[in-house]
Amino acid sequence: DQQVKQxxxxxxxxxxxxxxxxxxxxxxxxxxxxxxxxxxxxxPTFLISISSIKDKNEDGRFTVFLNKSAxxxxxxxxxxxxxxxxxYFCAASAVGGGADGLTFGKGTHLIIQP
Amino acid sequence: xxDIYQTPRYLVIGTGKxxxxxxxxxxxxxxxxxxxxxxxxxxxxxxxSYGVNSTEKGDLSSESTVSRIRTExxxxxxxxxxxxxTSQYLCASTGGxxxxxxxxxxxxxxxxx
Numbered sequence: 302d303q304q305v306k307q308x309x310x311x312x313x314x315x316x317x318x319x320x321x322x323x324x325x326x327x328x329x330x331x332x333x334x335x336x337x338x339x340x341x342x343x344x345p346t347f348l349i350s351i352s353s354i355k356d357k358n359e360d361g362r363f364t365v366f367l368n369k370s371a372x373x374x375x376x377x378x379x380x381x382x383x384x385x386x387x388x389y390f391c392a393a394s395a396v397g398g399g400a401d402g403l404t405f406g407k408g409t410h411l412i413i414q415p
Numbered sequence: 416x417x418d419i420y421q422t423p424r425y426l427v428i429g430t431g432k433x434x435x436x437x438x439x440x441x442x443x444x445x446x447x448x449x450x451x452x453x454x455x456x457x458x459x460x461x462x463x464s465y466g467v468n469s470t471e472k473g474d475l476s477s478e479s480t481v482s483r484i485r486t487e488x489x490x491x492x493x494x495x496x497x498x499x500x501t502s503q504y505l506c507a508s509t510g511g512x513x514x515x516x517x518x519x520x521x522x523x524x525x526x527x528x
Contacts (some may be wrong), residue, residue, distance in 0.1 A: 342521065408457070
């Protein structure tokens with residue numbers, strides 16, 4: 302039973318345009334959400350996070366939006382650059398419940414085309 | 416420069432062999448984790464540790480075992496490797512109570528033939 306779902310295995314976006322990666326979750330106990338970026342043959346690296354008390358968090362070209370009622374979050378990258386080509390994992394945690402383990406989605410492979 | 420190291424990066428081994436995947440971190444983190452990932456799939460937590468002599472099983476059942484004798488070292492052992500163990504194994508650590516602070520190693524790509 303997948304608690305964090307990334308329904309798009311891959312996404313192709315032209316360089317300079319906006320990339321939007323989506324993530325849905327089912328566990329209402331999740332209160333902290335993160336995005337990780339992963340290049341082949343490397344471990345994931347932390348990108349951006351958002352607490353459930355917020356609906357938006359921005360860091361440079363990256364913005365994460367959270368819609369708690371829909372149990373949906375999205376990562377916006379604008380403008381998209383070739384170095385953004387990677388697999389992006391959505392992750393969630395029930396921090397308020399005392400847990401600090403992460404539950405990951407299956408990832409979305411973002412391809413930035415020149 | 417990585418502060419968490421995994422060796423080997425790649426390993427091809429025959430069925431029935433005993434293997435140990437190494438993970439070491441130089442950050443003094445108490446909490447360490449092992450995740451398993453198959454291509455195109457999510458990362459699954461298989462083991463974690465909150466400090467020396469503390470080890471727990473994660474969400475995904477695994478035939479592997481771990482030990483935590485030193486803070487910086489969290490090796491994972493498979494007593495008898497099988498083809499079903501073929502996967503990527505990722506080690507992570509964090510200090511304090513911050514999910515933001517997860518630092519992942521580069522992973523070990525294990526192939527059992």
